[in-house]
Amino acid sequence: MIIRVGIIGCGSIAKFRHAPEYHENPNVEIAGFFDYNRERAEALAEIYGGKVYSDYLELIEDETIDAISDCSTNETHHIVTSAALKNNKSVLCEKPIAITVEKAEIILEAEKTSKGILMIGHNQRLTSAHKQAKAILQSGELGKIITFSTTFGHKGPEYWGADKSKDTWFFNKSRSVLGVAADLGIHKVDLLRFLLEDEIIEVSAMAESLNKRDSNDALIDVPDNMVCLFKTQKGNIGTATFSWSFYGDEDNSTKIYCEKGTMMIYDDPDYQIIINKMGQERICYQLEEIQSNDNQTSTGIINEFIDAIIHNRQPIVTGEDGRMALKIIEASILAAETKKTVKVVLS
Ligand SMILES: NC(=O)c1ccc[n+]([C@@H]2O[C@H](COP(=O)([O-])OP(=O)(O)OC[C@H]3O[C@@H](n4cnc5c(N)ncnc54)[C@H](O)[C@@H]3O)[C@@H](O)[C@H]2O)c1
Structure with a gap:
């Protein structure tokens, strides 16, 4: 089974952990990247393949994509992750789940009716x-x-x-x-x-x-x-x-x-x-x-997320854990x- 993944936010966590760990996973195909800073998205697409999207909604609404990593900065997690869940994508949202508990609850509300699963990046x-x-x-x-x-x-x-x-x-x-x-x-x-x-x-x-x-x-x-x-x-x-x-x-x-x-x-x-x-x-x-900032080995977070999607089970870190x-x-x-x-x- 192949899960097509898009990454939103192409800074350090995407570059050092998400993109290489998806690349290593045999059940994943990287569909593409989006970042406000287009150069960062292009740099990852050059290494790992996939499309460079011009907007986060374009990526989220792409019907060929099954799952996304929300590696955007903290203040946009509740926007990006809940929009992706509403589009029935599975989402690996980086920690913290949001900048306030109130905003985390927007994500959990979107999760309730989504066909996708939600995992938080507490690796x-x-x-x-x-x-x-x-x-x-x-x-x-x-x-x-x-x-x-x-x-x-x-x-x-x-x-x-x-x-x-x-x-x-x-x-x-x-x-x-x-x-x-x-x-x-x-x-x-x-x-x-x-x-x-x-x-x-x-x-x-x-x-x-x-x-x-x-x-x-x-x-x-x-x-x-x-x-x-x-x-x-x-x-x-x-x-x-x-x-x-x-x-x-x-x-x-x-x-x-x-x-x-x-x-x-x-x-x-x-x-x-x-x-x-x-x-x-x-x-x-x-x-x-x-793993530390100077020692970037596999965190296992991506494998856990993909396995949870494939087996349609709860991931080890749920949205509620994040909240x-x-x-x-x-x-x-x-x-x-x-x-x-x-x-x-x-x-
Ligand atoms: N799990 C961990 O151990 C761990 C470690 C570091 C960072 N993080 C988390 O990962 C997230 C990103 O951190 P980072 O270290 O990669 O930061 P970073 O500054 O290196 O990269 C963030 C990138 O996201 C982009 N961005 C911000 N909002 C966006 C949006 N709405 N749409 C598209 N792109 C957007 C920025 O342009 C930037 O390129 C943060 O939430 C952070 O807390 C987790």
Whole structure:
């Protein structure tokens, strides 16, 4: 079975992950690309073949296309993804699902009546260490989870995005809206929901623009650093740190502390998971390294999306997962702004 795919938004995530991973998948034919910046669409079409569309609606309305990747910037996800769903295309929408929970709900409304499936690009669920970590937690060998901490930090999106300058949309309040929280934080919030099999129901947070400056040399008006405290439905507490100013190694680690031992994920250069049982037994897992801005291996997200389409099943990250992760991030920003603990309503 061949799935014909179109890519909307031809910046870094399309160039480094979506286009090459579709190209590698034997069940995919790349139908074409659209970007406001035509040169970026042309550059990908030159490598991978397919048509360069002149408008996102032209691509979405192309009846020969089965599925699209929405790799546009955050503020247009609710427009592009819901239009594609309404045209009965399956959609892999990049994270965050939208810039507000309200806008995410527009997408979920469109999903209800669509013949296409919806998946959100929370690729952390698919790394080999995270899948293994979930299996270890589910096996019960570490006992119940008590507390956790997670971190995602790198040197900033101006080193990653297509526009490598201080004018990057990631620093623009109206386009990225939630800054590092919706760029890196949302990945870890989704990962926590996946690993802990629990819901975050209460948050406290601090979020600041500490370091990044725009082209006028003013501090940016979205947070570049954020620290959160989370309480879960099962009664556990933990912390999360998100940063765009780790000017050395990227930190993508998660630590889970359980009744019978600890689990360190992506906290060691050689071993992707280290289990320590009461200081007496140490089990080290050598798995694939996590993808980073400098290490672009396959994320598995495309294969999962295509397999879900072929088998007409729910993908591993649903639209509702995307909405819940955004809900927690919105609550965390509100907690930081009001300097109050905020409850996350689970509905
Ligand atoms: N899953 C991940 O790990 C991951 C990593 C990076 C970025 N992302 C997400 O991917 C999306 C794109 O990020 P990026 O890093 O590629 O940014 P980028 O700036 O490199 O590229 C974005 C591209 O989209 C184009 N664009 C914007 N709106 C458009 C629209 N409505 N129609 C057509 N083209 C449009 C821009 O012209 C630009 O070329 C963002 O939502 C981002 O959060 C996900």
